[in-house]
Amino acid sequence: MNISKDLGALINPLSKDNPVIVQVLGICSALAVTAKLEPALVMTISVTAVLAFSNVIISLLRNTIPTSIRIIVQLVVVAALVVIVDQVLKAWNYEVSKALSVFIGLIITNCIIMGRLEAFAMTNRPWPSFLDGIGNGLGYGIILVIVAFFRELLGSGTLFGMQVIPQWWYDHGYQNNGMMILPPMALITVACIIWVHRSKNKDLQE
Amino acid sequence: MKPQFEKGGRLSKLHSVFDGFYTFLFTPNETSKSGVHIHDSNDSKRTMITVVLALLPCCLFGMWNIGYQHALATGTADHNLFSLFFFGFWAVLPQILTAYIVGLGIEFVVAQLRGHEIQEGFLVSGILIPMICPVDTPCWMLAVAVAFSVIFAKEVFGGTGYNFLNVALVTRAFLFFAYPAQMSGDKVFVNLGDTAAVDGYSGATPLGQLASSQSGLVDLTGVNGDILSNADLFFGLYPGSWGETSTFCILIGLCVLLISGMASWRIITSGVVGAFLMSVLAHNFATDLYPVTYLMPLQQLCLGGFAFAIVFMATDPVTACRTNTGKYIYGFLIGALAILIRCYNTGYPEGAMLAVLLMNCFAPLIDYCVVNANINRRLRRATVNNQ
Numbered sequence: 001m002n003i004s005k006d007l008g009a010l011i012n013p014l015s016k017d018n019p020v021i022v023q024v025l026g027i028c029s030a031l032a033v034t035a036k037l038e039p040a041l042v043m044t045i046s047v048t049a050v051l052a053f054s055n056v057i058i059s060l061l062r063n064t065i066p067t068s069i070r071i072i073v074q075l076v077v078v079a080a081l082v083v084i085v086d087q088v089l090k091a092w093n094y095e096v097s098k099a100l101s102v103f104i105g106l107i108i109t110n111c112i113i114m115g116r117l118e119a120f121a122m123t124n125r126p127w128p129s130f131l132d133g134i135g136n137g138l139g140y141g142i143i144l145v146i147v148a149f150f151r152e153l154l155g156s157g158t159l160f161g162m163q164v165i166p167q168w169w170y171d172h173g174y175q176n177n178g179m180m181i182l183p184p185m186a187l188i189t190v191a192c193i194i195w196v197h198r199s200k201n202k203d204l205q206e
Numbered sequence: 207m208k209p210q211f212e213k214g215g216r217l218s219k220l221h222s223v224f225d226g227f228y229t230f231l232f233t234p235n236e237t238s239k240s241g242v243h244i245h246d247s248n249d250s251k252r253t254m255i256t257v258v259l260a261l262l263p264c265c266l267f268g269m270w271n272i273g274y275q276h277a278l279a280t281g282t283a284d285h286n287l288f289s290l291f292f293f294g295f296w297a298v299l300p301q302i303l304t305a306y307i308v309g310l311g312i313e314f315v316v317a318q319l320r321g322h323e324i325q326e327g328f329l330v331s332g333i334l335i336p337m338i339c340p341v342d343t344p345c346w347m348l349a350v351a352v353a354f355s356v357i358f359a360k361e362v363f364g365g366t367g368y369n370f371l372n373v374a375l376v377t378r379a380f381l382f383f384a385y386p387a388q389m390s391g392d393k394v395f396v397n398l399g400d401t402a403a404v405d406g407y408s409g410a411t412p413l414g415q416l417a418s419s420q421s422g423l424v425d426l427t428g429v430n431g432d433i434l435s436n437a438d439l440f441f442g443l444y445p446g447s448w449g450e451t452s453t454f455c456i457l458i459g460l461c462v463l464l465i466s467g468m469a470s471w472r473i474i475t476s477g478v479v480g481a482f483l484m485s486v487l488a489h490n491f492a493t494d495l496y497p498v499t500y501l502m503p504l505q506q507l508c509l510g511g512f513a514f515a516i517v518f519m520a521t522d523p524v525t526a527c528r529t530n531t532g533k534y535i536y537g538f539l540i541g542a543l544a545i546l547i548r549c550y551n552t553g554y555p556e557g558a559m560l561a562v563l564l565m566n567c568f569a570p571l572i573d574y575c576v577v578n579a580n581i582n583r584r585l586r587r588a589t590v591n592n593q
Contacts, residue, residue, distance in 0.1 A: 173344055179384035188358060 009120070009132040013139035015201075020143040021194045022204060025111040030144055031186040033103050037160050040148035041141075042089070042096045046104060048137025050081045051113055055133035058121040065122075074117045075108070082107045112140055147189045155180030250366075254329040256466050260459035261333055261518065267455045268448035269294035272341050275396045275445050279407050279429040294341075297397045298448065301336040304345040308352045309335075316361045327366030327373070327524075328356070334374035334518065337449025338511060338559075339381060340394040347388060351380045371566045372525050375515075375559050382559070390414065390555060395445040396429055411446045412439070413510045413548065416497045417555040439508045450514035453507070460517045469521035472530060473537035477516040480541025481507060488549045498549045512544050515558035525566045529576040536572055540565045 019025045026047075033043045057077050058065075065073050086104045089097040097104065107113065116136050121129040152158055154177045157165035165174070179185050198205050273290030276282070309328045317324045335352060336343075355376035360369040382389045396409040410418070412426040412434065426434045429445055438444060442452025450456070463469035485503035492499040507513060520526060520540050527536040540561045547557025554560060 173346070175347070175385055175388065177350075177384045178386055179380060182383060 006128050006131050009124075009128050010135040013132070013135040014142065015139075015197070016204075018139045018143065018197075019112045019115070019136050020140055021190065021197050023112075023115070025115055026140055027187075027190070029103055029106065029110060030140075030147060030190060031183040033100060034144055034148040034151055034186050034189075035155065035181050036099070036158075037145065037148045037152050039096055039099045040144045042093065043100060043103065044137065044141030044144050046085045046089070047107055047110065047112070047140055048134060050078065050085055050107055051116060051137045052130055052133030054078050054081055054113060055116060055121040055129040056126050058117050059124060059126045059129035062122050070122070071114075074114065078108050078113055078117075112136055143190065143193060146193060147186055150189055151180045151186060155185075251326050251329075253468060254326045256462065256468050257330045257518070258333060260462035260466075260468070261330075261337070261449070263455040263458040264449050264452060264514070265333065265337060266291070267442060267452045268337060268450075269298060271442060271451060272297050272397055272448050274443065275429050279396050279409065281430070294397075294448070297341055298336055300345050301339070301343065301348055302333065304348050305335045305352050306332040308349045309356050312353060312356045312361065313365075316365065320365075322365065325366030327360070327369075331356075331373045331377075334449075335377050338374060338378050338447050338514070340389060341397045341448050342394040343381065343388060347381060347385055348377075351377045351384070354380050367524055370525060370570070371563060372519050372522050375519055375563050375566075378559055379563060395447070409445055411510070411555065412444055413498065413555040416501070417552050436505065436508075439505060447511060450511045453513045456513045456517050463517065463521070469517065470523075470526065470533050470537075472533040473521050473526055473540075474516055476534045476537035477520055477541035478507065480538035481512060481516070481545050482541070484542040484545035484549075488545060496550050496552065498552075498555075506545055506548070510548065510556045511558045512541075512548075512556075515544065515562050516540060519558075519562045520565070525569060527569045527572050527576075529573050532569070532572045532576045535576075536565055536569055539568075 013019060016022070020027065020030055029043065029047075033039045054074070054077050058074055061073065061077075082105060085107070086097070089100070089104060116132060120132045124132070149159070152160075153164065157163060157170075157176050165176075177185075270287070270291045272294030273292070274285070276293055277285060277290060306328070309332050313328050314324060316322075335348070339348065355373050359371045359376040360366065360373050363369050378389075388394055394409070395411055395414075407429060408415070408427065409429060415426060426439070426444075428434050428438070428443070434444055439453075441454050444451055460469070460474065464471055482503050485501070485506040488496075488499040488506075489501070489503060501509065516537070520537060527533045540558075543561035543564060544558040547554055547560055551557065
């Protein structure tokens with residue numbers, strides 16, 4: 001029983017309870033960092049790390065935090081973790097850190113994180129909270145990577161910076177779709193994912 | 207043949223396709239069985255055909271103009287009316303076919319899937335789309351853009367009559383943002399074919415010339431370097447998206463639309479007033495920084511896609527305001543915004559497309575405010591009378 005519940009915390013956010021396409025959280029960063037696959041992947045890892053560890057820390061502290069100031073405590077924890085992630089990125093992958101610019105810092109304001117802390121970590125033990133954090137981070141990341149895949153493929157003709165659209169297509173008049181680089185197409189791509197997802201999961205349809 | 211498509215027949219799945227062609231080719235002879243009904247013969251098919259008729263002068267002139275611009279640009283001496291017309295006709299025929307096949311194809315498939323009747327909305331969009339694009343737009347780009355706009359601007363909202371954005375303009379906007387190199391600049395508006403251009407050739411549209419001008423007002427030139435007169439601008443003898451250059455032909459189309467009652471004169475009048483006032487304002491504060499502001503107000507009305515957009519796009523009954531007061535506001539803002547974008551945003555040489563799309567988004571809000579204002583006014587009157 002306990003194991004299946006833990007497993008549920010890990011697996012549900014991947015599809016049935018996905019933070020982006022079902023709860024519609026974290027859309028802002030999904031639009032901003034998905035023009036290329038690499039930043040999307042780094043963003044996924046960063047958010048997952050912050051989410052998992054902040055869930056664990058808040059879950060450990062949950063009985064000692066006074067209810068009236070819990071948001072402030074949560075913010076301090078998240079902010080500290082985000083600063084750590086930011087510094088690690090700057091040290092190890094400066095190029096991507098430049099590409100992501102403010103969006104790493106803005107992980108603090110990502111609704112998914114506050115949402116999971118409030119909804120899950122405040123009432124659950126550390127281990128399920130950790131799994132919940134990983135699950136939600138990956139659920140967020142799956143969408144980011146799918147969106148980034150299509151945007152990079154159609155917008156730049158590349159994947160992870162490598163040319164995949166062959167040169168003879170360009171020679172025969174093919175052109176990259178400049179609109180895929182712009183944020184509106186990320187929104188439309190997310191909408192398409194929701195469309196497919198809802199038609200597969202009829203119980204989610206309103 | 208018909209029974210096979212009725213319910214239970216062998217081909218009943220294709221019922222809506224059959225129905226679409228049947229009512230397109232013949233007048234249906236079914237009559238209402240119960241109660242009193244008043245049928246106007248003016249169904250949406252006839253509406254669409256009238257609009258296509260109104261577009262015909264622009265369309266034919268545009269085809270001829272493609273040939274004419276080609277002849278000017280390549281220095282061909284042959285100015286025979288028919289050879290010029292057929293040059294343009296063959297140049298745009300693939301685009302028109304692409305737009306119709308892709309757009310109608312998607313409409314047919316969706317109608318089948320949903321079991322709806324096939325609607326006629328695409329009859330107009332299909333001819334509008336090539337007309338508002340440069341003549342050199344590749345067919346595959348057109349196909350992608352048409353598919354995008356028919357699916358995302360129309361079918362996801364429920365099909366013909368439920369779209370809140372003008373489908374033809376969404377197609378153009380998609381092309382404009384997705385493939386900017388193919389949609390603006392001086393390479394795409396004149397079809398050169400395989401022939402080399404004459405000396406002094408420039409394929410830039412008049413608005414494009416102004417927007418990229420460094421020295422304030424320049425003389426507007428045609429493709430072979432000759433200066434364009436105001437009459438040339440009015441009759442449309444300059445390069446541009448091929449359907450929308452001739453204000454004269456647009457006026458003929460406007461007459462057809464107004465006489466048949468298809469277009470709202472309120473939108474058109476207030477749109478022209480809005481554009482005129484904005485042009486006067488811009489002209490009074492003309493600066494070298496924004497060279498387009500040097501244009502005279504009447505030139506502003508004749509140039510680019512404004513006239514075409516206000517007559518054929520802004521009056522689209524599905525996406526425009528419904529209330530009469532709303533129509534005045536809607537039209538006025540389209541006119542003013544089109545000139546505003548054209549003058550002060552050098553990134554977009556023509557603002558009519560963006561102005562109409564923006565106001566399409568606001569049309570329901572305008573209607574809502576107008577209706578609520580009316581309700582409040584009447585409520586106030588009612589309460590005063592009660593006391």
